[in-house]
Structures are given as structure tokens and as C-alpha cells.
Amino acid sequence: MGLLALGTALDWPDAKKQAQLVRSWGIKQLLEIWNKAKGKERDIMLWGDEVEYLVVTYSKDDPKILLSLRQADILEALASDKALSKARCCSDGSGSPSSQPPPVFHPEFGRFMLEATPGKPWGIGFRELLEVEPNMKLRRCIAKDHMLPNEYPITLTTFPRLGSPGVFTDPYYPASGSKLRSQFVPDEIANPHIRFPTLAANIRSRRGRKVQVNVPVFRDEKTPWPWRDPTVNYDLHQWPEDDDVRNGAAPDNFIHMDAMAFGMGSCCLQITFQAKNLTEGRQMYDQLSPLGPIMLALTAATPIYKGFLADTDVRWNQISRAVDDRTPEEMGEKPLVNDRWRIPKSRYASNSTYISEDPRLRPEYFDADLVIDEDIKQQLLDGGMDDRLATHFAHLFIRDPIVIFSEDLQELDLTKTDHFENIQSTNWQHMRFKPPPADNSIGWRVEFRPMEIQITDFENAAFTVFLVLVTRVILSYNLNFYIPIRRVDENMETAHARDAVLQKRFFFRRNLFPAVRAPRSAAGSGTSTPIPSRPPTPAGPVEDEYRLMTVNEIINGTAYARGTPTQADRDAAGESEGDFPGLMPLVESYLDSVNVDVATRCRLAAYLELIRKRASGELCTAARWIREFVEKHPEYGRDSVVGEKITKDLVERVIKVGEAEARGEGGMEGLGLGGLLGR
Numbered sequence: 300m301g302l303l304a305l306g307t308a309l310d311w312p313d314a315k316k317q318a319q320l321v322r323s324w325g326i327k328q329l330l331e332i333w334n335k336a337k338g339k340e341r342d343i344m345l346w347g348d349e350v351e352y353l354v355v356t357y358s359k360d361d362p363k364i365l366l367s368l369r370q371a372d373i374l375e376a377l378a379s380d381k382a383l384s385k386a387r388c389c390s391d392g393s394g395s396p397s398s399q400p401p402p403v404f405h406p407e408f409g410r411f412m413l414e415a416t417p418g419k420p421w422g423i424g425f426r427e428l429l430e431v432e433p434n435m436k437l438r439r440c441i442a443k444d445h446m447l448p449n450e451y452p453i454t455l456t457t458f459p460r461l462g463s464p465g466v467f468t469d470p471y472y473p474a475s476g477s478k479l480r481s482q483f484v485p486d487e488i489a490n491p492h493i494r495f496p497t498l499a500a501n502i503r504s505r506r507g508r509k510v511q512v513n514v515p516v517f518r519d520e521k522t523p524w525p526w527r528d529p530t531v532n533y534d535l536h537q538w539p540e541d542d543d544v545r546n547g548a549a550p551d552n553f554i555h556m557d558a559m560a561f562g563m564g565s566c567c568l569q570i571t572f573q574a575k576n577l578t579e580g581r582q583m584y585d586q587l588s589p590l591g592p593i594m595l596a597l598t599a600a601t602p603i604y605k606g607f608l609a610d611t612d613v614r615w616n617q618i619s620r621a622v623d624d625r626t627p628e629e630m631g632e633k634p635l636v637n638d639r640w641r642i643p644k645s646r647y648a649s650n651s652t653y654i655s656e657d658p659r660l661r662p663e664y665f666d667a668d669l670v671i672d673e674d675i676k677q678q679l680l681d682g683g684m685d686d687r688l689a690t691h692f693a694h695l696f697i698r699d700p701i702v703i704f705s706e707d708l709q710e711l712d713l714t715k716t717d718h719f720e721n722i723q724s725t726n727w728q729h730m731r732f733k734p735p736p737a738d739n740s741i742g743w744r745v746e747f748r749p750m751e752i753q754i755t756d757f758e759n760a761a762f763t764v765f766l767v768l769v770t771r772v773i774l775s776y777n778l779n780f781y782i783p784i785r786r787v788d789e790n791m792e793t794a795h796a797r798d799a800v801l802q803k804r805f806f807f808r809r810n811l812f813p814a815v816r817a818p819r820s821a822a823g824s825g826t827s828t829p830i831p832s833r834p835p836t837p838a839g840p841v842e843d844e845y846r847l848m849t850v851n852e853i854i855n856g857t858a859y860a861r862g863t864p865t866q867a868d869r870d871a872a873g874e875s876e877g878d879f880p881g882l883m884p885l886v887e888s889y890l891d892s893v894n895v896d897v898a899t900r901c902r903l904a905a906y907l908e909l910i911r912k913r914a915s916g917e918l919c920t921a922a923r924w925i926r927e928f929v930e931k932h933p934e935y936g937r938d939s940v941v942g943e944k945i946t947k948d949l950v951e952r953v954i955k956v957g958e959a960e961a962r963g964e965g966g967m968e969g970l971g972l973g974g975l976l977g978r
């Protein structure tokens with residue numbers, strides 16, 4: 300997302316009056332794109348990653364680590380650096396020059412955040428997969444070069460003491476501004492561009508109260524129980540919303556947070572894929588959907604909120620709640636009088652429907668209670684869109700646009716997509732189906748959004764590479780991952796549990812190959828086997844098609860998993876049933892079938908090894924590593940409190956690991972995650 304033009308953003312009551320107009324213009328713009336781009340063919344296989352950073356201030360002698368609020372200055376320094384060139388920073392280690400222009404930096408919601416993407420999307424070559432890690436290191440290095448000496452870009456998902464009592468930003472601002480009305484964070488925590496404070500304020504206004512981001516606290520030996528969040532102030536009387544906590548917004552045993560920044564201030568790793576055409580895009584969207592919760596659990600990195608250990612390991616639900624604009628009527632707390640529907644999920648949630656016309660997609664996989672706007676669906680059908688995709692967009696369009704600029708309402712411009720994007724880009728689902736832009740210059744894209752950012756670029760590259768390879772495998776073997784979409788929702792919840800990657804089991808399809816096909820031989824040609832047009836083979840009950848599996852079984856396959864300790868325990872308990880090949884062996888056999896040179900294959904193997912060991916428990920998640928760091932810290936009182944000294948030492952360690960990694964040393968080893976960087 301680029302910097303948006305300035306304009307007059309409408310406050311909620313005024314924005315609400317224009318919602319129907321924005322939706323109807325958005326649908327007209329969507330139909331315009333649809334009719335122009337539905338027949339687009341042979342777009343090339345391109346993909347790109349997005350890495351998000353927190354910017355912290357750190358110096359050895361200062362007891363405090365703070366969030367730096369200089370996002371705008373840093374972006375300005377990056378944008379105005381004419382000499383920005385990759386040669387100055389970290390070498391990529393491959394000896395060969397990169398085809399990449401300098402990376403691109405983007406603003407984010409948090410004024411303490413940055414996002415960086417490669418200078419141009421990656422192509423289909425396997426060697427390009429090896430450029431990802433050096434490019435990520437380069438981005439980090441360039442970002443650092445445009446910061447003050449005491450500022451550092453780090454890739455923790457969340458800042459451990461965001462919203463804790465005392466000072467946690469540089470410069471300091473007191474809490475409770477008119478936009479967020481948070482008792483914990485100041486309005487200045489958000490990117491000051493009018494879009495962001497308006498987004499937060501209008502979500503709050505639409506809800507009729509502040510967002511409630513409650514995370515279960517981790518109960519340690521000395522954690523008082525029941526636990527009452529000691530940082531909540533029940534005696535504030537500045538804003539009407541100060542009543543929220545007196546009305547039960549902060550239940551016992553939960554860390555209570557009350558602002559968008561607690562969710563949208565977290566960092567993630569996203570990957571966008573361009574499909575060769577619409578059909579392939581829809582296939583990729585559907586087939587990657589069930590992998591979302593698995594990759595969320597594998598990348599778990601978020602065990603601390605507001606200075607307390609949480610009982611969950613990932614960020615997802617916190618972001619979901621931090622932007623949940625549903626009214627009490629929509630949430631089912633009051634009878635429907637003014638609103639149109641009960642809506643079961645936040646606008647940030649796992650996706651709720653499948654979109655492919657794949658004959659293997661059985662009616663039973665859909666959510667029978669999916670809420671859609673029937674009028675909008677009819678308009679899309681009348682405009683020539685098929686039922687399934689019309690249903691998808693008619694679901695996204697149940698939401699109101701939150702930020703509306705009055706300048707944009709003067710006339711409908713069908714050469715733009717702004718009104719469509721207004722609704723589309725504030726439906727934050729774990730997959731996003733991205734139509735081509737109005738000028739049609741690029742193709743149909745699918746974005747994979749659930750992964751948590753990892754501490755090191757080695758890990759971020761590993762997860763990126765793995766997902767790219769899985770996508771190739773899906774297309775080459777025409778794999779079938781379908782399970783009922785509601786099971787994907789359940790898996791998403793399961794992924795939140797502490798150590799879900801080892802302790803939990805996820806619904807997953809038993810047989811990925813309804814019709815076995817040989818992979819295409821052209822190396823990463825990006826062409827997929829066409830979806831068979833025959834009707835699905837006579838099928839038994841849907842429930843027989845999937846079963847609960849550990850992440851180890853899903854990634855490594857049952858044969859490998861049986862040889863690993865956690866799985867052996869489960870087998871002894873009689874929990875295993877049925878063989879499953881595992882995604883990793885499928886990736887390996889795909890790599891065997893295509894032309895990858897030995898050197899490339901060896902380096903890819905290091906990334907795959909990280910994923911394999913993460914799934915088996917031989918390597919721990921960042922969440923586990925952070926928990927252990929806290930638990931071993933001399934200042935930790937076994938009471939769930941993550942104090943300033945622990946935070947400083949943790950972030951210092953993370954900075955040191957980043958520096959070691961940039962020097963080409965064993966950052967992962969330094970993290971205690973295993974000696975993989977010594978490869």
C-alpha cells in the first residue's frame with residue numbers, strides 16, 4: 300500500500316450515511332475489472348513477500364528499550380536517498396549480482412512500524428528463491444542505515460511492553476487521546492496520516508464502544524488467581540468509553556487491551572502470488588486456505604502482551620478483536636433493529652468461503668450460514684460474474700466502508716478501483732483474492748496472510764521459500780486440500796494454543812490425490828495441470844475425508860513423524876490413524892522431478908530442514924524461545940509479569956542476533972534455535 304492522498308475523512312455518522320453509495324460504486328468498479336480481466340491469460344508466475352518491522356531505540360547504558368515513533372522521518376530519509384544502492388550493505392553471499400532493484404519501504408498502522416518488500420516481484424526461477432534471504436537482510440540493513448544510531452528494525456511480532464504503565468515510546472506521549480480513547484496507548488502511537496486515526500476512531504464509533512482485545516493470561520506458579528489485570532484503571536472519566544471497563548470489558552484472567560494498535564501494531568510475513576489466469580488464482584486461494592492455520596501454528600511468535608505472558612502463542616485473534624467494528628446487534632447481544640445481520644466474525648478473520656469452480660469442491664465444504672448481501676450478489680450476477688465469486692464478494696460487501704474521503708464521492712470514476720478497494724482492503728482475511736488493478740497491467744493474485752514474522756531473516760526466508768514450493772506442488776500435482784471451511788475456522792482457533800505446533804491436532808484432508816498425476820517436468824514453469832472437468836468420484840461422507848493430525852504429521856508425514864518423540868508418545872496413546880504423505884516429502888519429490896542444480900538444492904535444503912524440525916519439535920518456535928528466555932531471566936518472578944529489565948534483555952538479544960546474522964554469523968545458533976545458520 301502506498302501513501303494515500305490527503306483528503307477530508309468523514310467521521311463515523313457521516314461516513315455511515317455514504318456507506319451504501321461507496322458499496323454500490325465499489326461493485327460497479329469491481330464489475331469493470333471483472334469484465335476487463337476475467338479472460339486474462341498467461342500472466343507469468345510472479346510472487347512477492349512482505350516483511351514488517353518494529354523500530355526500537357536501544358543503547359547499552361539506557362535501562363529502557365522504547366518504540367521509536369519516527370516512521371515518517373525514516374521513510375522520508377529512505378525516499379530521499381538518491382544513492383540508495385544495494386552495494387553498500389550486506390553482501391548476498393552468492394557471488395552473483397542480484398536482478399533486484401532496491402527494496403521498497405511502506406508505512407504501516409503503527410507509527411513504530413515499517414514494511415519492506417523486494418524492489419520487484421520474484422519470478423519462477425529456483426535460484427531466485429536463494430535471493431530472498433540476502434534480500435531480506437539487505438532490507439533490514441538499508442532500513443537501519445536510515446535510522447538514528449540508537450534505532451533498530453527488529454522482527455518481533457509485538458513489542459512486549461506496548462501499553463504497559465510508564466514510558467514505552469520515544470518521544471513520550473500520555474495516553475487517552477480523542478481518536479483511540481485508549482487508557483493504555485496515546486493517539487500518537489498510530490501513523491498520523493488521517494486515514495489511520497480515522498480508521499481507529501470510526502471502528503470504535505461504529506461498535507459503540509472501544510475494541511476489547513482480551514488475551515488469556517498465562518498462569519504461572521505465583522500468578523495470583525483469579526488474576527485481575529493490575530494495569531486497568533477503573534476510575535477514568537474523560538471519555539464516555541472510559542465506562543467500558545466498568546461495564547465488564549476487562550474480565551478476570553485476561554490481559555485487557557482497548558485499542559487498534561494492540562492488534563494492527565503486530566508484524567507479519569505475507570506472500571502474494573500471481574496466477575496465470577483467473578481459474579488458477581481461484582484454485583490457489585482455495586487450496587492454500589486450509590494451510591493457513593498450520594502455518595500460523597508453525598510460525599508462532601507472540602507470547603507476550605502489555606508486559607504479561609499470555610496463554611496463547613500467536614497474534615491472530617488479537618488483531619481480529621482490535622479491528623472488530625461489529626455493533627451489539629451484529630454480535631447478537633441485542634435484537635436486530637437497526638442493523639441488517641448477525642455477523643459471526645470480525646472483519647479481520649479466517650476466510651469464510653471457497654471460490655474455485657473446481658468440481659472437487661463439494662457443497663458440504665461451504666458454510667451454510669454464510670452472510671451475504673443478496674442485492675450485491677444479484678448485481679454481480681447480472682454483471683456476468685459467476686455465482687461462487689459473486690458470493691465471495693457479496694460476503695466481503697456486508698461490511699461498511701470505514702474511512703471515506705468526501706472528495707472521492709463527487710463522481711464515480713470507473714478507471715479507478717478506490718471504492719472497491721475501500722471494502723476489499725478492510726476485509727482482513729487470512730487469504731486475500733486480489734483482482735488486477737484498473738489498468739489491468741498485472742494479473743489475478745492471491746495473498747497468504749496468516750504467518751507470524753520470524754526473528755531472523757533466515758527463518759523468514761525459510762517460511763517464504765517453503766510456501767512458494769508448496770504452491771508449486773499444489774499446482775503441479777493438482778493437490779486437493781479441501782475440508783469444510785468451518786473446520787479451517789476451528790483450526791485457526793486451535794493454532795492459538797500455547798505450543799499448538801506440538802500439543803494440538805488439526806483437521807486435515809487424508810487423501811490429497813483424488814486422481815494421481817505426474818508433475819509437469821518443466822522447472823517451475825508455473826503452469827498447472829488443468830482442473831479435471833469430470834464430475835467428482837462418488838464420494839462418501841465428508842467427515843471421512845479428513846481427520847485430526849499433528850503439524851508434524853501434516854508437514855513431515857506419518858512415517859517420519861512416528862520416529863520423533865512427541866509423535867511416539869501419541870502413538871503409544873493410540874492417537875494415530877492412517878498414513879499421510881506429508882507436505883515436505885511432496886515438496887522433496889517435486890524438487891526431485893524438476894531441474895534444480897545441486898548447489899541450489901543444497902541451499903534450499905537448509906530452509907526445508909528448519910520447517911521440518913520446527914514441525915517435529917526438534918527446533919522450537921519463537922514463541923517458545925521467548926517464553927523460555929523470560930522464564931530463565933533472574934528478574935522473572937514466576938508471576939507472568941514481563942518487566943522492563945526482561946524486556947530490555949530480550950530485545951537486546953534479538954538485536955544482537957540480527958547483527959550477527961547480518962555479519963553472516965550463526966544468528967539462529969545464537970538464538971538457541973539450533974545450529975542451522977552454520978550451514
Ligand code: ADP
Binds near residue numbers: 417419569573744
Ligand atoms: P499489500 O500491502 O496490499 O498486500 P504490497 O504492495 O505491499 O501489497 O505488495 C505485496 C507483494 O506483492 C510485494 O512483495 C510485491 O513485490 C508483490 N507483487 C507486486 N506485484 C506483483 C505481481 N504482479 N504478482 C505477484 N506479486 C506481486
Ligand code: MG
Binds near residue numbers: 300349405414
Ligand atoms: Mg504491503
Ligand code: MG
Binds near residue numbers: 300
Ligand atoms: Mg498492506
Ligand code: MG
Binds near residue numbers: 408
Ligand atoms: Mg497493514
Ligand code: MG
Binds near residue numbers: 349351407414
Ligand atoms: Mg503490511
Ligand code: MG
Binds near residue numbers: 349569746
Ligand atoms: Mg500484504
